[in-house]
Amino acid sequence: FAPFVPHVTEHLYQALFKQHEQTASLHATHYDQQRFAHEFETSFKDMSSVLTVIAAVRKLKSMQQVSLKKEIATLVVHTADASVRIILEQQKAVLLGVTKAKGLEITAQPLEASQFVVEGDVLTAHVIL
Numbered sequence: 098f099a100p101f102v103p104h105v106t107e108h109l110y111q112a113l114f115k116q117h118e119q120t121a122s123l124h125a126t127h128y129d130q131q132r133f134a135h136e137f138e139t140s141f142k143d144m145s146s147v148l149t150v151i152a153a154v155r156k157l158k159s160m161q162q163v164s165l166k167k168e169i170a171t172l173v174v175h176t177a178d179a180s181v182r183i184i185l186e187q188q189k190a191v192l193l194g195v196t197k198a199k200g201l202e203i204t205a206q207p208l209e210a211s212q213f214v215v216e217g218d219v220l221t222a223h224v225i226l
Contacts, residue, residue: 143184146226147191150174153224154196157213163220165197170219172198175208176226185226198222 103124110123120126154172158165172192174185182203185192189201214221 143188146181146184147188149226150185150192150224151195153211153226154198154222157211157222157224161213161215163213167197167220169196169198169222171200171202171221172196173202173204173221173223174226175204175206175223177205177207178226179205181226196222 107123110118114123115121118126150172154169155165157163158167174182176182176185182205185201185203192198192201208223208225211222211224214223
């Protein structure tokens with residue numbers, strides 16, 4: 098693909114950005130002189146919460162010598178922070194997919210320590226955030 102990428106990017110530049118950038122060609126732009134102010138603090142905080150839950154589930158599975166591929170019936174996340182509960186609810190599909198959980202419960206109910214509850218063949222992970 099390498100021989101074609103410069104042509105593709107130039108075509109995209111001509112079609113989408115040339116009118117806004119006032120430069121004749123993508124390859125004549127000076128990106129080191131242009132600064133883009135990107136603020137990702139909120140996204141970073143949001144994803145940090147999601148990654149913390151995922152890491153906790155993986156740690157619980159490893160401690161119980163359960164395969165990371167093993168499905169969990171319910172993932173219960175305990176957090177007092179209402180904003181984190183909203184974020185986790187928004188990222189429900191990610192949490193269910195990565196942790197292999199069938200269901201997700203997010204609660205403000207306190208818990209002393211993260212734990213795995215095994216009842217027969219049913220696994221439930223309780224994670225504190």
